[in-house]
Amino acid sequence: MIISPAFAQSAGGGDPGFIGFLPIILMFVLLYFLMIRPQMKRSKEQKQMVEALQKGDEVIAAGGMLGRITRIGDAYVSLEVAPNTEISVQRAAVQMLLPKGTLKSIQ
Numbered sequence: 001m002i003i004s005p006a007f008a009q010s011a012g013g014g015d016p017g018f019i020g021f022l023p024i025i026l027m028f029v030l031l032y033f034l035m036i037r038p039q040m041k042r043s044k045e046q047k048q049m050v051e052a053l054q055k056g057d058e059v060i061a062a063g064g065m066l067g068r069i070t071r072i073g074d075a076y077v078s079l080e081v082a083p084n085t086e087i088s089v090q091r092a093a094v095q096m097l098l099p100k101g102t103l104k105s106i107q
Contacts, residue, residue: 050091053077058103062093068103 053059057069059079065087067079076088 049097050094053091053094053097058098058100059094060096060098061089062095065089066098066103 053069053072055069055072058066059069059077060066061079065079065081067081067087069077070080070086071078072091075091077091077094078086078088080086
């Protein structure tokens with residue numbers, strides 16, 4: 001025959017073992033430090049902020065509503081969004097705590 005059969009050879013011989021899994025392990029470590037860990041930290045800070053809410057705090061609720069807390073329950077918070085106008089939102093809907101006096105400068 002003109003063409004001889006070719007046989008594959010391994011340069012190092014044997015199974016690559018741990019070195020073969022190293023890129024996959026490094027991808028998971030990178031994923032943890034770039035995505036999972038920061039998200040867990042943000043959710044922990046959000047939970048602490050919601051638990052520490054007090055009457056009189058000025059907050060931003062989901063949807064961008066600005067208000068001052070007038071009543072706090074186990075699951076709901078009442079916000080005064082205008083004089084003599086209150087709305088009830090879930091505690092989890094409070095997104096950000098504002099510095100004291102922020103609403104006076106807006107109204």
